[in-house]
Amino acid sequence: MNNKFSYAAVILQWVLNLSLIVLALILVIFLGKETIYIFSFINDGGELSKLELLEGILVYFLYFEFIALIIKYFEANYHFPLRYFIYIGITAIIRLIIIDHESPADTLIYSGAILVLVITLYIANTKQLKRE
Structure with missing residues (x-):
């Protein structure tokens, strides 16, 4: 009986790991889009306000922190x-x-x-x- 539960735990761990990898890839895509948005501030001719730029930078750091959290999860043996x-x-x-x-x-x-x-x-x- 105990052996069946260990298989379930292994399967669930694999599902969690694959889901986190997919999430990390999605976050990397959004991080790239946010990078393009931030650098468009330089070339937009003043259409973006400084407040919008600051908001974009903070969103950028949020994406960055979530990606770092996922990396740390795998480095710390499946612990956040x-x-x-x-x-x-x-x-x-x-x-x-x-x-x-x-x-x-x-x-x-x-x-x-x-x-x-x-x-x-x-x-x-x-x-x-x-x-x-």
Whole structure:
């Protein structure tokens, strides 16, 4: 009975790995499109605003971080490090603040969320919790 479950775990691990590889390829394609979008800012004659350029750069870093997370998953023997999720969360909230900064209360709440994530990152990088 235990042997059947180990086969199921192996099959599910393969499905997960293949899915992550497909996701990584899709993210690489979108990263390439975002690179073209960012470099089009130079040649557009001023049609893109600086805010749109900044948003594009932050989206670029989000793609980059997700690809790095998938790479780290395979390097860490099928384990997602917590701190990479925290990095992605911080970048996403910064992007949200830049895009939606009309309400001061919301901006303050987002800043508090970043502070909580930075504190969490500090705690996750202590010697007792660091696995690598």
